[in-house]
Amino acid sequence: MKFIYLLLAIVLEVFGSSMLVKSEGFTKIKPTLLMILAFVFAFFFLSKALKYMPLSIAYAIWSGIGLILTGLVSVFIFKQRIDLPAIIGMGLILIGVLVINLFSKTVSH
Numbered sequence: 001m002k003f004i005y006l007l008l009a010i011v012l013e014v015f016g017s018s019m020l021v022k023s024e025g026f027t028k029i030k031p032t033l034l035m036i037l038a039f040v041f042a043f044f045f046l047s048k049a050l051k052y053m054p055l056s057i058a059y060a061i062w063s064g065i066g067l068i069l070t071g072l073v074s075v076f077i078f079k080q081r082i083d084l085p086a087i088i089g090m091g092l093i094l095i096g097v098l099v100i101n102l103f104s105k106t107v108s109h
Contacts, residue, residue: 002052005045010062012042012070057106064097
């Protein structure tokens, strides 16, 4: 269940970040309200996940997967360009998340 909570938190955070772009500096009300709701529920589900896993692990997963998903949204939805160094950096972060989850004794599966 902890990973379901964390996945919901990540997806809602990515959606909230997307709505932050769409709000155009909080000048558009609908994306602004959606952003607020998404972040409130993202932190709600993150708090649920933290009942079952250490903060350091949850945050590593949150930031790693969130970064990758946000990068994909920015490219495919907002048509923003990401250069090779950014792609390499995101890949290294993803590798770090995998190393933590596959090899660390800190993670309780």
